[in-house]
Amino acid sequence: MKISMFRSGEIRVFLEKNQVIILQKANQLLNCSQSLPYVGKACLEVNLQKLCKMAEEIKNKLLLYIRLDEKIVFPFFEAHIPRLSPLIHIFQEENKEIKKSLRKINQTLKSIYSAENAKEQKLCIESVGEKIAFFYYLIQSHFEIEKKSLYMCIDQELHSDEQSLLFRNLNNCGSVASIMKDKR
Numbered sequence: 001m002k003i004s005m006f007r008s009g010e011i012r013v014f015l016e017k018n019q020v021i022i023l024q025k026a027n028q029l030l031n032c033s034q035s036l037p038y039v040g041k042a043c044l045e046v047n048l049q050k051l052c053k054m055a056e057e058i059k060n061k062l063l064l065y066i067r068l069d070e071k072i073v074f075p076f077f078e079a080h081i082p083r084l085s086p087l088i089h090i091f092q093e094e095n096k097e098i099k100k101s102l103r104k105i106n107q108t109l110k111s112i113y114s115a116e117n118a119k120e121q122k123l124c125i126e127s128v129g130e131k132i133a134f135f136y137y138l139i140q141s142h143f144e145i146e147k148k149s150l151y152m153c154i155d156q157e158l159h160s161d162e163q164s165l166l167f168r169n170l171n172n173c174g175s176v177a178s179i180m181k182d183k184r
Contacts, residue, residue: 011167012151015073018065019143025058026136033132036125051128052109059102062139066095072169073150080162081153091150094142101135 032051039047074088108128115121154163 009155011163011170012154014170015151015154016147018068019147022058022061022065023140023143025054025061026139029054029058030132030136033129036129037122048109048112055102055105055109055132059106062098062102066098068170068173069095072166072173076166076169077150077153081157084150084153087149091142091146094138098135098139098142101131101138105131105135 029051032047032054036044036047036051069091074092077084078088105128108124108131112121112124112128115124154166158166
């Protein structure tokens with residue numbers, strides 16, 4: 001999604017909308033994982049496939065978002081508001097934790113298929129639900145702090161020429177369109 005004209009506040013709103021889209025997808029993933037232990041054996045395979053598809057979709061959107069943070073947003077803030085560097089380093093570490101959490105979810109989803117018996121499969125299903133809940137609350141917290149600290153600085157501390165430069169950098173990034181593409 002390319003934005004043709006820059007208006008004050010638009011960058012922050014745009015970044016926050018990306019967060020909302022990802023959180024909505026993560027919430028759907030959480031809801032699906034919470035219902036998984038209660039589906040009948042006949043529906044388990046269909047629901048597992050749905051969960052795997054949702055997990056892959058959120059992973060793709062979130063990795064694009066993290067790449068946007070790491071390649072554009074974080075370096076921009078470090079260059080223009082250096083006192084935010086310690087906070088940015090915390091966000092970078094949280095991004096690593098988010099990626100690690102995604103890997104654990106995918107590993108646990110695979111282990112459901114390779115479970116040797118119903119009891120082991122049930123434990124894997126419970127485990128994936130716990131991992132998805134942890135993941136959801138991790139990104140929810142990360143986004144909220146990012147919004148209230150980093151994104152607020154866009155309007156409050158960046159000059160209009162700096163905002164325009166950030167706007168152009170974001171607007172030229174192909175991954176932005178990919179994140180916003182699916183607003184379901």
